[in-house]
Amino acid sequence: MSTPSPDLSILETRVYRGANVWSYDKAIHLVVDLGSLEEFPTNTLTGFTDNLLQLLPGLREHSCSRGRRGGFVERLNEGTWLGHVAEHAALALQQEVGHDIRRGKTRSVKGRKGHYNIVYGYVDEQVGIAAARLAVRLVNHLVEADPEFDWDKEREAFILRAERTSFGPSTQAIIDEAVSRDIPWIRLNQHSLVQLGQGVHQKRIRATMTSATSAIAVDVASDKDLTTRLLGAAGLPVPKQESVRTADQAATVAERIGFPVVVKPLDGNHGRGVCLDLKDADDVRAAFPIAKDQSRRGVVIVESYITGRDYRCLIIDGRLAAVAERVPAHVIGDGRSSIEDLVELTNADPRRGVGHEKVLTRIKVDDAAVALLADQGYKLGDVPPAGETVKLTLTGNMSTGGISIDRTFEAHPENVEIAEEAARMVGLDIAGIDFICPDITEPVRETGGAICEVNAAPGFRMHTHPTIGEPQFISKPVVDMLFPPGAPSRIPIVAVTGTNGKTTTSRMISHIFKGMGRKVGMTSTDGVVIDERLVIRSDASGPKSARMVLQNPRVDFGVFEVARGGILREGLGYERNDVAVVLNVQPDHLGLRGIDTVEQLADVKAVIVEAVPRDGHAVLNADDPLVRAMRRKCSGQVVWFSMSEPGSEEREMIDAHCRRGGKALVLEPSERGEMIVVKHGRREMQLAWTHLLPATFGGKARMNVQNALAAAAAAFAAGAPLHDIRQGLRTFSTSYYLSPGRLNEVEVNGVQVIVDYCHNAPGMKALGDFVDRVGESMATTSDLGRPSRIGVIATAGDRRDDDMRELGAIAAQHFDVVVVREDVSLRGRERGATAELVAEGVRASRDAGARCKQLEIVLDEIEAVRHAMSRANPGDLVVVCVDKHPTVMSELENWSNQAQAGSGQTTDGPVGDPDFTT
Template identity: 85%
Template sequence: MTERPTPDLTIVETRVYRGANVWSYDRAIHLVVDLGVLEEYPTNTLPGFTDHLVEMLPGLREHTCSRRKRGGFVERLHEGTWLGHVAEHCALALQQVVGHDIRRGKTRMVKGHPGRYNVIFGYADEQVGLAAGRLAVRLVNHLVEADPGFDWEVELDEFIRRAQRTAFGPSTQAILDEAVSRDIPWIRLNQHSLVQLGQGVHAKRIRATMTSETSAIAVDVASDKDLTTKLLGAAGLPVPKQDSVRTVEQAVRVADRIGYPVVVKPLDGNHGRGVCLDLQDADEVREAFETAKAQSRRGWIVVESFVTGKDYRCLIIDGRMAAVAERVPASVTGDGTSTVEQLVEDANSDPRRGVGHEKVLTRIKVDAAAVELVRDQGLEMTDVPERGATVKLALTGNMSTGGISIDRTFEAHPENVEIAEEAARMIGLDIAGIDFICPDITQPVREAGGAICEVNAAPGFRMHTHPTIGEPQFIAKPVVDMLFPPGAPSRIPIVAVTGTNGKTTTSRMISHIFKGMGRKVGMTSTDGVVIDERLLIRADASGPRSARMVLQNPRVDMAVFEVARGGILREGLGYERNDVAVVVNVAPDHLGLRGIDTVEQLADVKAVLVEAVPRTGAAVLNADDPLVREMRRKCSGEVVWFSMSEPGTEVRDMIDAHCRRGGKALVLEPSDRGEMIVVRHGRREMQLAWTHLLPATFGGRARMNVQNTLAAAAAAFAQGAPLHDIRQGLRTFSTNYYLSPGRLNEVEVQGVNVIVDYCHNAPGMAMLGDFVDRVGDSLSSSHDLARPSRIGIIATAGDRRDDDMRELGRIAARHFDVVIVREDEQLRGRERGEVARFVTEGVREAIEAGARCKQVEEVLEEIEAVRHAMSRANRGDLVVVCVDKHAQVMSELENWSNQAYAGSGASEDSPGADPDFSPEA
C-alpha cells in the first residue's frame, strides 16, 4: 500500500470507571474508537510513523507491552500493530510525562464491529486521563497526515499545564502516598485539596496540611500575628517586640519606640507576602507600610523589631518536632559573564522549579521589590556580577518566593526543639510551622539570640519532603499516625449484593440483621439510599455514586450495597473492594444493552463484585446456578456456598466436598417437620431456623425469599455475625411495606388478597408465578362454591428486547386467570402502547397453547389498572400487582380499604388514607 490513508481515528464513546469494572481491577478510562480506513493500515505500513512517534514521546521506549521487556512496544510498532493500540500507549505515556506512574492498559476489538476497538487505560486523575486520551487520538491522526493546526509542543505544554492545575500539591500528595501505603482509602471531595481519608465513621478529612483535628480557634490565633506574639511572650518564649497599627504615623511611632531596624508586615498575611525586613528609618517604614497594607485583608499592620540571623522553619506535628529546614532567600550566584537577568533565567530553567506550589521549587519572580533589592546591592538587572558574588532577589526565605531549603532536622539543639513544640501547644495547632530567626539552630536561642517570628497554620511540606540540600524527611508518617494511630481502623465492612432477581430483598435482610446488632448501616438499593433505617434519597441508588455517598457519611459503620449491572457498566464499582460479595443468581435480563448480548456476558459483569473480594474477604455464591458457580474461580478470598438443592444431588455433593476441606455453606435440610436452614463450617453443622417460621417466606411458599434468606444469612455469617443474631434478624424481617416496600407486600382489601411486588422480568415472573400457585392452591381449599380467581397486573421496562417482553407475557399466562397489561411511567425509548403490545402478544401465544389464562386486557396507566383489577375482583380472589410506583399503588389500595370501612358504617369523620402510603411519603 503506497497511498497515504486519511486520519480517520475517532472517539465514538467515552466512559470513566471510578472503581473495579469489567475491564480492570482498578479505575480506568474506556474509549471506543473507530479506525475507519486506518483499519487497513497497521503501523508498519505507515512510513516514518514509528520514528516520529517515539521522537515525540520518548517514554514509549520504556513500555514493555506484551513482550514483558523494555522496548517491547517499539518492537510491536515496527512489526505492525493497529492504531487503537497505539492510542492506548500514547495515553499512558502522556500521563507519565506529568508524573502519573500509570502502566495498566489494554485494547480489544469490539465484537461484530470491524475497525472499532475498546481502548482501556488507567488514570490517576480523571480529567488528566481524559485529556490524555483525546490528545493521544489527535497525535496519532497528526502522524498519519500532518495537521497544520496541530503544534505538538504547544499541545503538550497545554496538557502539562492542565495536569498541574488539577494535581494535588506536594503536601497533600505526600499524605495520600503515606495513606495508600497503609491501605487507607481516600476520596477527593472537590477539585482542590479537600480529601477524605478512611470510610464512614472512621473518616478523617484533610485540606493540604489542615486536618479534621485542626482547631478553628487555633487557626484564627495563628492568623493574628499580634495575638500570637502576646500568647508566646506570656509563656516565656522568645519573641520580638511588636505592636499592631492601622496608620502610617502609628507605624513610625511604634518603630521609634522599639528601635530600628524593624520589620513591617501584614497582620493576617501568609507566604511572606508584604513582609518588609531590615527597615532602618522612618522613611523606609512609611514606604513599607503601603506594601504591607496591599497584602492585608483587614488593614492591620505589624511593626516588630528586626531579629538578625538565619531563617529556620520547625515543623511540629501532634506536639512533636518532625523536621527542621533552613530557608535561604531567592538569590543567584555570578559567573562573571552573565547578567543578573540571565542568571535568573538560568535558575528558573531548573526542571525542579515551577509556578506556585506545583513543583518542589518555585520559579524566582522578578518584581519591583526584587529590582529594588538588586539596586540596593549596587547592581541593575542588566549588570554582570563578579564570579562567586551572591545577588539576593528576596529578603524572606519563603519557598513560594523562589527560596531554597536545607534540611537541619538532626542538627537542631534540644532546647530549640522544646521551644518550638511549646509554641505549637500554646497556639493549639496539631500541625504547625514555627519560624525561628536565629544565628544558628544548633545553639540555644536564649543564649545565642533570636526569636520566634511567626507561627503558621497549614504549613507547607515540600521544603521538608524535597529539600534542595540534605535528606528528605518522611513527615507524612506522623500526620497519618495522628489521624489513624497504629491499629486504628480506616475502613468499614462492605457487603455488596448483585443478581438478576432478589438482590434488593437480600440487601434489606442483611441490613436488618446488622441493624439488630446495633450497627449503623448505610444501604443502597433500587429504592434509594438508607442511612440507619432513614431514607435519605428516593431514587434508583444501585450505582457507584450512591455507594460513595454512603462511604462519606460519618454515621455509617457498615455498608450494604445493592449493585446493578448498569452501574458496573457505566462507572464500575464506587469503591475499591468489598469484604463480602453476594451473587444471588444470573438470568437473562437487560440483554442487548451496552454490548451485553448473552447471559454469559452478563455473568462476567456481575462477577466484578467477586473479583473485588480481597484475600481476607468472602464470596457468597448460589451453588444452584451454574453461571454463579463458575465465579468461584475469580475469587481471591474464601467461597461460602448457599443452596436449595436436596441432599444426594450433584450440587450437594460438591458442597459436601467443600465443607470437608474446611469450607462454609448454608443449605436446606428437609424433614417431616419442614425445612431447616443449616449452617455448615467444616464438619460442624449448626441449625439456624425453620423456613416456614420465617415471616418473609410466607410459610415456606415464597421460594424466592427462601433463596434470598439463605443468601442473606450466608453473607452475615461470612461477615462474622453470631448465629443467634442472624436468627433473630430473619425472624423479625417480614415483607410488610415498612421493611420491604414493593417487595412481596401482602394486604387485604375488601376480602381480596393483594400482593404487591416489583417483578419486572421473565425469570422473576417464573419465581413469582410459583409463589402464586402455592398461595392460590391454599386459597382454593377454603372455598366450596367456586375457585378463587388469580388476577395479575404485569409490565416490564422498555429497554428490554421484544422477545423478552413476549416471554414475560407467556410465563404470566401460565399462572393467572386474568392478565392486565400496563406500562411504566418511563418508557425508555418506546412509544406509548408498544411495550404492552409485545407483552400482550406473549400472553395470547400462551393462551392459544393452552395456558391457564383465559383473558388478557391492556390498561396502560398504573393506577387505572389497579382500579380495574380491584373492581372486577371478588372476595377470596388473589390480585398480584407488579408495580412501578409502589407508594402510589399502596395509597390507592388503602383508599379502597377505607371505602369499604366507610361503607360498613364508619362515621364521616373517619381518617382517610394512611399518610405513610401517600405518594409523597
C-alpha cells in the same frame, strides 16, 4: 495505497471510580475510532516514532507487554496501532505531572473495524481525561502537522490544569501514606478536602489541616499580632511588633521599634506581601500598600527585622518532625553570564517545573524581582562576578522558586523545645514554626534569633523533597495521629448482586445486623437507608449511592445492592467488599451497553467477586452454573448456598467443599419441614425452619427461601453469630415497613393483594410459582366457584422485544386475568409499545392453552390497579407488579377506606369475572 489522515477521534468516555469489568482499580475507558489510520501502524509512518519519543521521552521507560524497559519502543518500531499509542501517551502525560500510573490496555471493539477500547488508570479523573484528549491531538499532529498545535504551550497548559485540579504535594504525601497502610480515601471536593477511612472511622484532611485541627488555633495562627503576644507571654523569643492600619502609623511604629524592620500582612500566607529589611520611614511607607493588599482585614504588622537564616520547624502532634532551611530564589554569578541567562539556566534544572509540578518551582522574574535587583545594584542584563550571590526574592518560600536544605538532625535541643512549645501555645496539631536565627544548631536565646511566624496548614514539600539533604517522611506521623496503630479505618461491606432478589436479600442482611446493634447503611433500588431511615428515595443501586454511605459518619456496616448498570457506568464506586453475594444470573437487560449474552452479564456481575480481598468471602449460588463458575475469580473463601436436594450434583460439590474446611448453607428436608443448615468443615449447625420464617409465607415463596439462605450465608461470612442470624430471619417479614414493594401482602375487602416489583421473565417464573402455591392453599370463599387470580404486569422499555413477550407468556400461565400496564419512564419507546409486546406474549400463551382467559391493557399504573380491583371478588388473589409502590399502596389503602365508608367504589356483583367468561 491511501495516505494517512489525522482521523483519530474519541467517541465515548467513561470514568470508572472503582473495580470494573476492565480493571481491578479505577480507570478511564475510551472508545476511539482510528478512521483511515486503521490501515497505518506506526512502522508505516515515516518519522512518527522518533518525533513521538522526542516530545514524550518518558515513553522510553514504558515496558508495555514486554515486561522490560523499552518494551513499548520495540512495539513502536515493530508496528502498533495508534489507539495503543494514545493509551501510552495518556499515561506518559500523567506521569509528567507526578502521577505514577502504569496500568493500561487497548483492545479492539468486537464487530466494529477501526474502533478500540482504551482503558488506563488515573489518579485525578480530570487530569486523566485531559491527558487522553491531549494524547489524541498529539498523535494526529504527528500524523499530519497541525499549524495551530504548539506542543510546548499545550504541554504547559496541561501541567497548569493538572496543578489546578490535582492534589498539592502535602495532600498527596498524606494520601500516599494512607494508601500504603490500606486506609481508603475519598475526595470530597475539587480541591484538597479528603476523607480518610470509611463511615464511623473517617477522618478528614484539607491540605495539612485535619479533623483534629482546632478552628480557634487556626484563627490564632492567622492573627500574627495575637500569635506574637501569646508566644511572648510564654517566654518564647519573638520580635518586637505592632499592628497598624495606615502608612503613617507604620512609619511611626518603625521609628519606635528601631530600623531595620519588616512590614507584612496581619493574616497573609505563603510569604505574599512580606517586605524585609526596611531601613527608613520612606521604605516603610512604600511597603505598606504591598502588605495591605495581602491582608484580608486591612491590618499590617510592623516588626523588628531579625537577621539570620530562615528555618521552618514542622511540628506534628506536639513533636518535631522536620527542620528545613529555606533559601530564597537566587542565582550565583559565573563572571560570563547575565542575570537573565543565569535564571534561564537555573530554570533548566529538570527538578524545576510549573507550580507544584516538580520538587522545585521555576524562578519567575517579576517587578518585585527587578526592584530587588536594583537594590543590589543590578539589572537583568548585568553580569555578576563569579561566585556572587544575587537574590531574586527576599522570602524563602518554595512556591517563589526558593530551595530547601534539610536540617532535621542538626537542630539544637533547646530550639526543638521552643518550637514544640510554640505549637502547643497556639494549639495546632500540625504547625510550621518559622525561626530566623544565625544558626539552628545554636540556641536562639543566645544567638539572638526569634520565632517570626506560626503557620497553620504548613506545606510539606520542603521536607519531603529537599533540594539538599535527606527527605523526611513526615506524612507518617500525620497518619499515626489520625489512625493510631491498630485503629480501624474500614467498615465491613457486603455487596449483593444478581438478576432477581437483590433488594430483599440486602434488606434481610441489613435487618440481621441492625438487630446486632450495628448502624447499617444500605443502598437499594428504593433508595439509601441509614440506620433504618430512608434518606434518599430513588434507584440507589449504583456507585454514587455507595459512596454516600461510606461518607456518612454514623455508618459502621455497609450493605450495597449492586446493579449491572452501575458497574458498567462507573464501576463499583469503592475499592473492595468484604463479602460478595451473587444470587443468580438470568437473561435480563441484554442488548444494553454491549452486553448481549448471559455469559457477558455474568462477567459484569462477577466484578463484586473479583473485589473480594484475600481475607474476604464470596457467597455464591451453587445451583446456578454461571454463578458457580465465579469461584475461580475469588481471591478469598467461597461460601456456597443451595436449595438442591441431598444427593444432587450440587450437594456433592458442596460436601466435598466442606470436607476441605469450607462453608455452606443448605436445605435439609424432613417430615417436619425444611431446615436451613450451616455447614462448616465437618460440623453441621441447624439454623431455622423455612416455614417459620415470615418472609417465606410458610415456605411457599421459594424465592425468599433462597434469599434467606443467601442472607444467612452473607451474615455468617461477615462474622454474625448464629443466634443473631436466626433472630434476624425470624423477625424479618415482607411487610411494607421492612420490605416495601417486595411481596407485600394486604387484604382489601376480602381480596388478597400481593404487591411486588417483578419486572422480568425469570422473576415472573418465581412469582408464578409462588402464586400457584398460594392459589392451591386458598380457601374457596367465593360464591362463584374457585378463586380467581388477577395479575397486573409490566416491564421496562429497554428490554428486548422477545424478553417482553416472554414475560407475558409466563404470566399467562399463572393468572386468570392479565392486566398489562406501562412504567412512567418509557426508556425510548413509544407510549403503548411495551404493553403491546407484553400482550403479544400473553395472547400467544393463551392460544396455546395457558390458564389466562382475559387480557386487558391499561397503561396508567393506578388506573390498572383500580381496574384489577374492580374485577376482584372476596376470596380472589390480585398480584400487582409495581413501578411506584408508594402510590400503589396508597391507592389500595384509599380503595379499602372508601369501600368501608360505602362510597360506591365496590359493585353489587361480579364485573367480568373470568369464571363466567367463555
